[in-house]
Amino acid sequence: MGWTSLWAAGRVVKGYVLDNEGTPLPGAYVHDEGSHTAVTDADGYFELSVPEEVRLLKADYVGFKALTHAMERPDDVQVLVMTPNTELEEVVVRAGGLGTVKSRIEVLNTESVTSQALTRAACCNLSESFVTNPSVDVAYSNAVTGAKQIQLLGLAGTYVQMLTENFPNLRGAAAAYGLDYIPGPWMQSIQVSKGAASVRNGYESVTGQIDVEYKKPKVADPLLVNLFASSAGRYEGNAVGAVELNDRLSTALFLNYYNETMAHDRNGDTFLDMPQMQSLSVMNRWHYQTPRFVSQWGVKALLDRRTSGQTEHTLGSNAGFAPYTIRNNANRMEAFAKNGFILNPDRNESVALIVSGSYHDQQSDYATKAYHVREANLYASLLYESEFGNRHKLAAGLNYNWDQYDQQGNVVDRYLPQARRVGEHVAGAYAEYTWTPVKNFTWMLGLRADYSTLHRRGFVTPRTHLKYSPATWLDLRASLGKGYRSAFVLPEHSYLLASNRTWHIADDLRQEEAWNYGLSTAFHIPIRGEELAVNAEWFYTDFQNQVVVDMDRDAHAIYFHNLEGQSTSSVFQVDATYPLFRGFTLLGAFRWMDVKSTYAGKLMRKPLTSRYKALATASYETPLKKWQFDLTVQVNGGGRMPTPDAERPLWSETFPAYAQLSAQVTRRFRRWSIYAGGENLTNYRQPNPIVSAADPYGPDFDATLVWGPTMGFKLYAGVRYNIPKI
Numbered sequence: 001m002g003w004t005s006l007w008a009a010g011r012v013v014k015g016y017v018l019d020n021e022g023t024p025l026p027g028a029y030v031h032d033e034g035s036h037t038a039v040t041d042a043d044g045y046f047e048l049s050v051p052e053e054v055r056l057l058k059a060d061y062v063g064f065k066a067l068t069h070a071m072e073r074p075d076d077v078q079v080l081v082m083t084p085n086t087e088l089e090e091v092v093v094r095a096g097g098l099g100t101v102k103s104r105i106e107v108l109n110t111e112s113v114t115s116q117a118l119t120r121a122a123c124c125n126l127s128e129s130f131v132t133n134p135s136v137d138v139a140y141s142n143a144v145t146g147a148k149q150i151q152l153l154g155l156a157g158t159y160v161q162m163l164t165e166n167f168p169n170l171r172g173a174a175a176a177y178g179l180d181y182i183p184g185p186w187m188q189s190i191q192v193s194k195g196a197a198s199v200r201n202g203y204e205s206v207t208g209q210i211d212v213e214y215k216k217p218k219v220a221d222p223l224l225v226n227l228f229a230s231s232a233g234r235y236e237g238n239a240v241g242a243v244e245l246n247d248r249l250s251t252a253l254f255l256n257y258y259n260e261t262m263a264h265d266r267n268g269d270t271f272l273d274m275p276q277m278q279s280l281s282v283m284n285r286w287h288y289q290t291p292r293f294v295s296q297w298g299v300k301a302l303l304d305r306r307t308s309g310q311t312e313h314t315l316g317s318n319a320g321f322a323p324y325t326i327r328n329n330a331n332r333m334e335a336f337a338k339n340g341f342i343l344n345p346d347r348n349e350s351v352a353l354i355v356s357g358s359y360h361d362q363q364s365d366y367a368t369k370a371y372h373v374r375e376a377n378l379y380a381s382l383l384y385e386s387e388f389g390n391r392h393k394l395a396a397g398l399n400y401n402w403d404q405y406d407q408q409g410n411v412v413d414r415y416l417p418q419a420r421r422v423g424e425h426v427a428g429a430y431a432e433y434t435w436t437p438v439k440n441f442t443w444m445l446g447l448r449a450d451y452s453t454l455h456r457r458g459f460v461t462p463r464t465h466l467k468y469s470p471a472t473w474l475d476l477r478a479s480l481g482k483g484y485r486s487a488f489v490l491p492e493h494s495y496l497l498a499s500n501r502t503w504h505i506a507d508d509l510r511q512e513e514a515w516n517y518g519l520s521t522a523f524h525i526p527i528r529g530e531e532l533a534v535n536a537e538w539f540y541t542d543f544q545n546q547v548v549v550d551m552d553r554d555a556h557a558i559y560f561h562n563l564e565g566q567s568t569s570s571v572f573q574v575d576a577t578y579p580l581f582r583g584f585t586l587l588g589a590f591r592w593m594d595v596k597s598t599y600a601g602k603l604m605r606k607p608l609t610s611r612y613k614a615l616a617t618a619s620y621e622t623p624l625k626k627w628q629f630d631l632t633v634q635v636n637g638g639g640r641m642p643t644p645d646a647e648r649p650l651w652s653e654t655f656p657a658y659a660q661l662s663a664q665v666t667r668r669f670r671r672w673s674i675y676a677g678g679e680n681l682t683n684y685r686q687p688n689p690i691v692s693a694a695d696p697y698g699p700d701f702d703a704t705l706v707w708g709p710t711m712g713f714k715l716y717a718g719v720r721y722n723i724p725k726i
Contacts, residue, residue, distance in 0.1 A: 011291050013051050014219065015078030016044045017059055018078075018566050025082060026101045026114075028061040032140065039105050041112065041189065045211040045219065052291075072600050093262040095364040100133060100587075102522065102535060107434070107442045107467040108197065108478055109520050109537065111135065113190040119450045120619065120630045121664055122256070122716050123184035123480060124236055126212065131662060131679075132617045134575050135192060135591030136210070138179065143689035143710050144308045144326055146275040147176040147495040152207045153194065153539050154569045154593040154609060158492060159206035159514075164474060165213055167336060172403060173375045173491040174360050177330065180280065183256040185238040185720075188213045191662055195518035195539050196463045196481025199430045199446035202399055203461040206483035206514050207541060207569075217242045217250035217287045223723040230716035232274065233262025242725075248290060254283040254300075256613065265311055266712055267685065269693040271703070273710050275308035277325070290413055297337040304330040309367070310696065321367070324696035326498065327665060330362045352565065355379070366497045368411035369694065373491050378402045399450075401426045409628070415503045416490060424454035424486055428657040440469040446481075454486055457513045473525055479518040487547035489560050496558060499702035500549070506561040513544040533577045543567040543597075551607065551642040553597040555650075556699055565598025583621045590614050605640045608707050610657075612637035628666040632679075635659045641705065650691050650700055655707045658684045671724070676717040683713040 017028040018042045020183035024044025027200060031048070037046040046055070047276040057078065059067040064082040064249035066627040069079060103110045121131040130136040141147040150157035162170040162178070186634035190212055197205040215224075220242035244250040257280050264273040267647045285298030310323035340352035360375040383397040404423035412420055428450030435443045444465040451458045463481030468484045470476070483498060489505050496503075551557040575589035591613045595606040598641025605611075614679035617632040638657045664677030692700035 001200055011050055011054075012289070012294075013048045013054075014044060015047065015057075015080060016040075017061070017082060018044055019064070019156075024657065025061050025064070026112075027104055028059055028064075030057060030059050030080070032057060039633075045359070049342075049345065051345065052139070054526070066535075074722060079564065082316075088207075090673045092179055092687065101534070104475060104522070104524070107444045107465045107477070108193050109479065109518060110191060110193045110645075113192065115188055118184050118187060118190075119630070119666070119675070119720075120628075121508045121662060121717075122228070122677060122714075124184040124229070124234070125184055126190075127178045127179035127186070129184060129190060132587075132615075132630070133192075134573065134587070134591065134615045135194065137483060137613065140706050140710060141176065141495040141704070142498040143273075143686075143706050144271060144275065144498050145176075145328060145495055146180075146306060146308070148179050149175070150179065151609075152192075152210075152211070153516075153541060153571045154451055154595040154606070155207050158487075159483070161197065161201065161205035161542075163209055163211040164229070165202060165336070166211060167338075167354050167379055168202060168377075168401065169212075169334070169356070169358070170206070171375075172360070172405065172488055173362050173373045173494070174332065174358070175492055176328075176495050177306075177328070178306065180279070181332065182212055182305070183238050184256050185240060186214055186283070187223060188220075188255070195479045195535070196465070196516045198444075199448040199461055199463050199596055200395060200397065201381075202401065203428070203448060203450055203482075203484045204279045206220070206485065206512075206516060207539075214254070214283075214285065215240055215242070215252060217252035217285060218244070219725065220252055221722045221725050222722075225721045226718060228258075228716065228718040230714055232260065232264065232711065234258060234260040234716075236296075237402055243652065246438065249284070250287045251284050254281075256281045263311060264711065267688070268689055270310050271310050271324075271690055271693050271696075272308045272311060275306040276354065277306045277329075279303070279304045279508065292342040293340070293446065295337070295339045298335070300332075300334040302330070302332040304320070304328075304332070321697055324367045324701075325365070326367070327365045328362065329364075329604075330360065332358065332360045334358045335340040339642045344386070345628045347386050347388065348723050350384075352385075354381040354383070362494075364497070369411050369497055371411040371490065371494055371497060372408040373494070374403075374406040375491060376437075380636055391436050395432040395434075398432055399428050399448075400429070401428075403488075404487075405488060407490060412490070415505055422454075424452055424487065426450050428451050442467045452511065457511070459484055459513075461509070473523060475522040475524075477518070477520045479516070482513070482515055484513050486511055487560075489547070493549065493560075496549075496704050499704045500556075500697075500699055501558045501702060502554075503702075504557060504559045504561075506559075509560065510545050510562050512546050513546070514546070515542045516540070516543075527578070530579045534574070535576075536572075536574045538572045540571075541569040546597070548597060548599070550599050552602075552613070555643065555645040561597065564601070566603055567597040568595075583594050583623060585619050587617045588615070599643075607640050607642045608655075608705065610637040610639050610707075625667050628668070630664045630666075632662045633659065636708070639707065641707070651705060655686075658682075658708055660684060660709070671721060674718075675720070675721045676715075678716070679714045680709055680711065681713050685709055685712050 017025045019665050028040045030046045032050045032054045035049050038046040040046045052651045057069045059080050067082050071082045101112045127138050132538040136149040152160045197209040224240040226238040242252040249573045258276040261276045277696045281302040283300040288295040291407040302620040306328040336356040343349040357380045358377045364371045380400045385395045393692040430448030432446035446463045448461045448546045466478045468476045523534040546563040571593050573591040577587045614635040620629045664678045666675040689710050691702040
């Protein structure tokens with residue numbers, strides 16, 4: 001939800017819209033008798049700004065009877081229960097069976113991964129939240145450290161703008177392991193926006209935005225506890241507690257601890273298949289609200305310890321050296337404050353200020369190579385929003401972002417002797433206008449201008465989005481926009497130190513710059529009293545400049561340089577969702593990717609990137625909701641490997657397709673639920689993911705050529721306990 005929906009009225013009414021079985025109804029319209037309207041999110045939750053005198057709410061939802069709800073106590077959380085238009089013995093209109101909701105209201109191509117979806121698999125953290133999602137891939141960056149990166153539209157996660165509650169986060173040095181820093185039970189939902197995103201949050205989105213929403217103190221359950229254990233030796237505990245101190249002030253405390261210290265070497269190459277890890281994180285957030293003012297603030301602290309590498313000595317260049325050991329230790333602090341004030345309730349006019357900061361201290365040792373980075377970030381955003389009638393909306397604001405990296409170690413001495421401390425200040429302004437001339441057509445036009453002290457240049461970011469619904473069952477969208485980012489090579493690619501390749505970093509790395517084009521169609525076809533949802537989309541990314549990570553020029557080196565030629569990504573995806581019968585929902589998806597870049601003067605497909613992905617996921621919930629069964633199958637297509645040494649090739653030129661299977665069963669009680677499942681049940685593992693594992697100090701050693709899972713099957717079980725909010 002935007003700032004306007006939170007603040008722009010004399011009073012904010014909050015609540016949930018549910019069906020008569022208690023299932024949330026996402027996308028329901030909630031309104032008063034005037035012009036104030038809200039749309040429920042993926043959990044059926046809404047916040048509606050209304051005048052003080054309003055005592056009646058109305059709700060509309062496709063397939064359900066219109067509802068008029070009398071608020072006996074307007075300050076309470078309202079629960080609106082809707083009934084289907086037609087009651088049959090064996091047919092009940094339901095919503096959100098898979099927990100992933102594609103917005104039919106937003107002009108942007110947006111989907112929400114709800115809290116329901118986050119419990120359908122072993123969602124220990126953000127990196128495991130997309131197992132059942134057809135749009136987002138998460139893959140290991142190398143075979144030894146556990147570093148992961150997101151892929152969206154066929155490109156690496158550095159081109160995805162990562163947000164937490166609408167401010168940038170997990171940047172730079174935190175990107176390598178940051179996906180593990182957000183525990184699954186802490187999250188309320190995840191919003192994925194593909195293609196050119198809104199200009200409000202900055203210029204860095206090239207392929208899209210991923211925004212994580214934590215549980216809110218005002219509406220979260222008073223207590224949630226989650227305990228988890230796996231056959232891989234991972235033990236994890238989470239607790240979230242929320243307290244309403246009074247009508248205006250509430251707070252929540254989040255705790256997480258896990259350890260995974262069991263040693264695994266299933267392929268017998270003397271290297272651990274997964275690092276031995278321990279992590280502790282805590283967060284405290286507050287919420288304060290009056291009729292015209294809302295304030296949220298919080299702090300988070302994290303300690304993360306990882307050890308990997310050899311379990312024993314081998315021959316070769318190991319003589320005279322200790323076993324090849326890798327250590328990555330991180331200490332991280334975050335803080336944020338969000339404040340909003342209503343200027344004019346009649347025009348939904350509001351102003352807000354967001355301030356966030358983080359400090360990340362990471363010490364990495366790759367055997368004899370040392371790299372220590374301290375990263376500081378400060379972000380501030382001043383936002384203004386207003387409506388001019390029912391057809392015109394304006395959002396404008398100012399943004400400021402500061403990044404600074406202090407780097408030490410013999411890796412820095414060797415590759416960046418003149419750039420131990422590097423930083424960037426970027427200040428900018430934006431305006432975004434939304435025009436709705438008729439009910440079924442919306443046009444959003446955004447423009448921002450920024451100045452970077454690192455590149456000593458100003459730059460302009462235009463973005464536009466169109467949405468047209470010629471029929472109630474069809475939505476058409478188009479988008480066009482530009483994205484920029486500054487590359488900080490060592491902080492962002494330190495995981496590539498898990499090899500003995502020689503690094504070559506160009507001195508004149510320019511700002512990355514790309515255009516993104518997108519087209520999508522969404523069909524909502526009624527069949528036998530249910531809805532078949534079919535989505536088809538195409539996105540094309542064209543780089544004007546890119547900092548190319550070139551591993552093809554030399555099998556024993558990595559070159560970082562500006563793009564010399566073309567670099568494009570063309571991605572087509574189609575997916576369909578349908579509830580085959582009561583309680584059973586099936587999703588099928590297929591994505592084709594053509595990602596190319598110029599390496600050593602030759603246009604080639606991007607290495608270590610699958611050509612396609614197919615996914616099928618099924619979910620069945622018994623009528624009384626006591627049992628739930630989830631099954632996901634995904635097939636990842638083959639692709640190209642970096643060019644091997646022509647005279648002495650140590651790996652193949654391509655890698656094959658492979659399939660993975662995951663499953664989970666959940667048994668629910670009144671306040672308890674018990675779940676058990678398995679990951680990678682096909683037990684597929686990439687053969688020999690480490691090149692020259694027997695000689696880790698030799699010139700051929702490389703643990704970065706990862707295209708598939710390095711661990712085999714994993715079984716797990718857990719228990720959840722929660723005290724629901726009354």
